[in-house]
Amino acid sequence: MNASLPTAEALRAALAALLDGLPPTQAAQAVDRLIASYRGTTPTDAPILRDRSDVAAYAAYRMPATFEAVRSCLDALREAAPDWCPATHTDIGGGTGAASWAVAGAWEGQEPRTAVLDWSEPALALGRELAESSGLPGLRAATWERARIGVSPAPAPTDLVTVSYVLKELTPKDRAAVVDAAAAAQAVVIVEPGTPDGYDRIIEARERLIAAGLSVAAPCPHDDACPIERGTDWCHFSARVSRSSLHRQVKGGSLSHEDEKFSYVVATRFPTGPARERVVRRPQIRKGQVLLELCTRDEGLKRATVTKRHGTLYRAARDTAWGDAWPPAEED
Structure with a gap:
């Protein structure tokens, strides 16, 4: 793959190659089943992505949306700290590495050394395969490590931690452990679905990060309590995502794009210039x-x-x- 391709285009090409030869009906059925699992209300204690067909279908369906949401959060971090660039990055619960693709393209000409942690071996294996086909040196050099998220020992010290669409899958105790482990980094980016319960998890994480000594860089202009009254509204944002044929088949739509709604917090241990x-x-x-x-x-x-x-x-x-x-x- 041409390394000069923008990261988003490189990801789309890698995912298209991944689905080549996979029957569309099989992929759509796998995505439907996995969506039902993810929308459940009970945190899981085992990986949802069990084998390569699960992982391939869900990666093709979800990686573009996760990539765009995380990229939006990283843009906000870069705006708040234009002179900062991480040398190391840990993607907690990173699965097939969507957030790591976003990090690889966030700082032009500089790709942090990345470690992806997840408890699903099939997801890690496929993430490694996609990374090796990316043409991006930082991604190709990434390490992919199996870890029980929230239970395994805290990750090694790192400049940047991303935790994207992970907290919902965990028990409250494990969620707290993940946020506390992430808080040791210089910068933390946590992303959850842009739903009322996703926003609640972001607020809980935000409070833990502030208690651990970090300051909010985005989206909030301050470290004070969120002014939104809980239960009446929620803070969330939107990222435009190009739809693949699999997206259109699963959702029964014809539009070439959709909007991914997400809630997030970015916090740092160094001074930033948050939006006024x-x-x-x-x-x-x-x-x-x-x-x-x-x-x-x-x-x-x-x-x-x-x-x-x-x-x-x-x-x-x-x-x-x-x-x-x-x-x-x-x-x-």
């Missing part, structure tokens, strides 16, 4: 004005109306997306 305000809902563009729902450093949640009379700020507001920092850097 964060756009927490999709901006509403109306004639001559843009309505922005914001989480702010000093005023909690608020709505800002930006009109044509604001000049360059109005033009910036029209280009602002859900999840972006506000105001734009040049207007700050």
